[in-house]
Amino acid sequence: MTTPASSAPAAVVPAATAASGVRQTLLVLGASGDLTGRLLLPGLGRLLATGSVPGLRLIGSGMDGWDDERWRRRVTDSFGAVGAVGPLESEVIRESRYVPADVTREEDLRSLLSCCSGPLVIFFALPPLVTARSAAALARIGVPPGTRLMLEKPFGVDRISARSLNELLATLVPENQVHRIDHFLGKSTVLNLLGLRFANRIFEPVLNSAHVACVDIVFDETLGLEGRAGYYDGAGALVDMVQSHLLQVLALLAMDPPPTLRSEEVRGRKAQVLRATRLWRDDPVAASRRGRYTAGEIDGRRLPNYADEPGVDPARGTETLAELAVTVDTWRWAGVPFRLRSGKAMDAVRKEAIITFKQPTRVPDGLTGYDRPDRLRIGFGPDRLGLDLNINGPGNPFELEQVNLTAAFGPGDLPAYGEVLRGAFEGDPTLSVRADVAEECWRIVEPVLAAWKAGAVPLQEYRAGSTGPADSLIGPVLDES
Numbered sequence: 001m002t003t004p005a006s007s008a009p010a011a012v013v014p015a016a017t018a019a020s021g022v023r024q025t026l027l028v029l030g031a032s033g034d035l036t037g038r039l040l041l042p043g044l045g046r047l048l049a050t051g052s053v054p055g056l057r058l059i060g061s062g063m064d065g066w067d068d069e070r071w072r073r074r075v076t077d078s079f080g081a082v083g084a085v086g087p088l089e090s091e092v093i094r095e096s097r098y099v100p101a102d103v104t105r106e107e108d109l110r111s112l113l114s115c116c117s118g119p120l121v122i123f124f125a126l127p128p129l130v131t132a133r134s135a136a137a138l139a140r141i142g143v144p145p146g147t148r149l150m151l152e153k154p155f156g157v158d159r160i161s162a163r164s165l166n167e168l169l170a171t172l173v174p175e176n177q178v179h180r181i182d183h184f185l186g187k188s189t190v191l192n193l194l195g196l197r198f199a200n201r202i203f204e205p206v207l208n209s210a211h212v213a214c215v216d217i218v219f220d221e222t223l224g225l226e227g228r229a230g231y232y233d234g235a236g237a238l239v240d241m242v243q244s245h246l247l248q249v250l251a252l253l254a255m256d257p258p259p260t261l262r263s264e265e266v267r268g269r270k271a272q273v274l275r276a277t278r279l280w281r282d283d284p285v286a287a288s289r290r291g292r293y294t295a296g297e298i299d300g301r302r303l304p305n306y307a308d309e310p311g312v313d314p315a316r317g318t319e320t321l322a323e324l325a326v327t328v329d330t331w332r333w334a335g336v337p338f339r340l341r342s343g344k345a346m347d348a349v350r351k352e353a354i355i356t357f358k359q360p361t362r363v364p365d366g367l368t369g370y371d372r373p374d375r376l377r378i379g380f381g382p383d384r385l386g387l388d389l390n391i392n393g394p395g396n397p398f399e400l401e402q403v404n405l406t407a408a409f410g411p412g413d414l415p416a417y418g419e420v421l422r423g424a425f426e427g428d429p430t431l432s433v434r435a436d437v438a439e440e441c442w443r444i445v446e447p448v449l450a451a452w453k454a455g456a457v458p459l460q461e462y463r464a465g466s467t468g469p470a471d472s473l474i475g476p477v478l479d480e481s
């Protein structure tokens with residue numbers, strides 16, 4: 001074990017890889033939760049199926065009184081759902097264990113760590129306050145040398161707690177062993193942004209304030225709360241999605257070209273963008289909207305009022321839809337609004353970044369029908385690229401018509417959680433969030449959280465299965481499409 005918090009961090013031990021053949025342990029804290037079952041285990045299953053993690057011991061832990069059998073069933077179902085049914089995966093399942101524990105208690109953590117062997121990866125699939133308390137308890141007892149920590153978003157619950165957590169983690173392991181997870185960074189479409197932007201001559205010269213009218217990043221889901229009140233009701237849409245995932249997408253869309261894709265270059269460029277990001281007109285009231293769904297129906301599924309969902313405390317006023325307008329105050333982007341939105345229980349899945357270009361300087365007299373701007377669309381599900389252009393339509397050659405050119409992005413080998421797990425198993429931080437960036441993202445949203453807490457922005461209601469509140473920052477623009 002490393003010595004506890006006050007002493008120097010552990011020496012870096014190389015990550016176990018296929019090449020080293022060392023058998024490592026993945027310890028999942030929060031093993032009975034939604035994230036583990038729905039995203040983490042399927043991602044792990046697919047990663048194992050590639051054969052690049054030859055020996056893995058999997059230990060799940062949570063407060064529920066589960067036993068090994070129940071946990072193995074969960075792992076089997078999750079692996080099976082993604083076709084991860086080979087001998088390697090079966091062996092991992094057969095040998096996996098479930099250890100009930102309150103992961104904020106030192107004694108429980110000690111006995112958990114005693115079940116682990118080889119290089120250790122600890123995945124905190126926990127609500128943020130529980131993660132912080134668990135990390136503090138670990139800092140008191142120490143972890144084996146070389147341990148890598150994977151921490152879910154939201155990282156902390158505000159800027160101060162994010163900084164404290166960073167400081168605490170620095171006493172536990174070196175920074176290159178801390179993987180702050182944002183699974184949007186593992187989505188291949190998001191990564192494809194880099195290829196689209198920097199491996200083509202035609203886009204990059206026009207991605208700036210001279211040519212771009214606005215950038216919208218939208219992640220609307222048809223999912224509702226899905227039984228996650230324990231975490232979600234304390235977070236809400238702004239913290240759950242915008243403060244983390246959507247700001248990461250913004251950083252990739254707005255960053256300057258890195259000379260290489262080495263982690264320090266990419267992470268450095270992203271950090272520059274986020275340091276320059278401020279609320280639109282520095283006005284948290286005008287720059288934000290919030291809403292909460294009421295009862296409704298989506299694809300034949302009836303959703304209750306969010307406020308009536310089990311575990312929800314209506315007095316908290318948790319939003320299920322958040323919108324934010326920011327500006328990236330750099331030479332390239334100053335004055336261009338970036339509008340971010342994420343909503344639950346919406347009428348349709350809408351997951352895309354849309355770059356809307358300014359009008360041409362002058363459309364010649366005699367060409368008619370120009371009424372919509374050009375747009376570049378990057379879809380995050382379905383994963384596709386779209387370009388809306390004005391061309392001469394059929395019939396009258398002087399009449400313009402908008403056409404949509406589309407191309408599918410090639411699917412990645414792995415789902416997002418497979419990608420981020422691979423990063424941690426191989427000790428590559430490219431897809432994880434740097435310590436300062438985790439704090440910077442809180443700096444951007446904190447004035448909005450304060451304005452909402454003070455009641456300065458009304459909590460609007462929208463029916464589940466609708467397009468969201470009428471008073472949207474970005475709705476009308478999207479509706480034109």
Ligand SMILES: NC(=O)C1=CN([C@@H]2O[C@H](COP(=O)(O)OP(=O)(O)OC[C@H]3O[C@@H](n4cnc5c(N)ncnc54)[C@H](OP(=O)(O)O)[C@@H]3O)[C@@H](O)[C@H]2O)C=CC1
Nearest residue numbers: 030032033034035062063064102103125126152153230231
């Ligand atoms: N679900 C998702 O789609 C995604 C979630 N995330 C992130 O993952 C994290 C967890 O979210 P999610 O899985 O949805 O939340 P859940 O509420 O479904 O799961 C949280 C888990 O933590 C466990 N837990 C809470 N306190 C303790 C404790 N003291 N000791 C041991 N276990 C404890 C809970 O056990 P019990 O139920 O027994 O209390 C539960 O298994 C959040 O930070 C979220 O942002 C990130 C991406 C996607």
Ligand SMILES: O=C1O[C@H](COP(=O)(O)O)[C@@H](O)[C@H](O)[C@H]1O
Nearest residue numbers: 039183221223240241245381416
């Ligand atoms: O982090 C989260 O992401 C999911 C959406 O991600 P996806 O990969 O499942 O599309 C969101 O539903 C959840 O609320 C949030 O915690």
